[in-house]
Amino acid sequence: MPVVVVTGASSGIGLAAAKEFARRGNHIVMVGRDPDRLAAAKAQVPDAVVHQADFAVLDEVRALAEKLRADYPAIHVLANNAGAVVHRRQVTVDGFELTMQANHLAPFLLTNLLLDRLSGGRVVVTASAVHAAGALDPADLRGQRPGYRAMRAYASSKQANVLFAAEAARRWPQVLTTSYHPGVVRTRFGSGNPVYSFFYRIAPLLRTPEEGADTLVWLATAPAEEITNGGYYYRRRLRTPARNAVDRRLAADLWEASLAAVGLG
DSSP: OOEEEEESTTSHHHHHHHHHHHHTTOEEEEEESOHHHHHHHHHHSTTOEEEEOOTTOHHHHHHHHHHHHHHOSOOSEEEEOOOOOOSSOOBOTTSSBHHHIIIIIHHHHHHHHTGGGGTTSEEEEEOOGGGGGOOOOGGGTTOOSSSOOHHHHHHHHHHHHHHHHHHHHHHOTTSEEEEEEOOSBOSSTTTTSHHHHHHHHHOTTOBOHHHHHHHHHHHHHSOGGGSOTTOEEETTEEEOOOGGGOOHHHHHHHHHHHHHHTTOO
16 A cells, blocks of 8 residues: 655645545555644544654654654655744744745655655655745755745745755656645645734635645656656646746755755765
């Protein structure tokens, strides 16, 4: 039975994807930060295995990787879906700006630690079209540049997601790695900010979590010959990322900076 690991699985896109993967007969591992929401999510995917891990703490990511390595000799799909936006600059216990750590450094670390288990498998990264507004500086993953703005930090982390998927495809040809934009989805995104919460609760025409998860599931399950390794997708179609996310030198610099940041360099 194929093993599918979904991070950020306690609600929204991650939960919708986990439910669909389970419906298709996969063994599901659901990863989430909040134990109560994770328990509620497991009630909807009863056969899933759940692991609690806070991506704001890299030691918890390392512990998660150890558990997964102990339990599974092969992981067929890793859905790097966990993500966050914070509304004032916060520094993690590891010394990094929280948005960049939760959205990029933590999944980067997890994927690297699981690499041998993923050989012949797939990694799908939940990115966003807002990557186009990113201003990523690999030398400033700690987010020390003056003038912190929440959405710029978020956009830069999503830029990192697209660059990571493309660079992973170049460095790890044995793993099919892609990123995708799920659309604007009615989820808990931005729940710490009343303005964002109001928007995501009442705005018309937002996509459902199931619609947002559709491309993730497709990238994880479609025949490999239909997927471009390193590609960026929206609604199951290959798209060209913004110029700031196709720079190979920037992708390589980000990779080396990320290795050093998480202690693998």
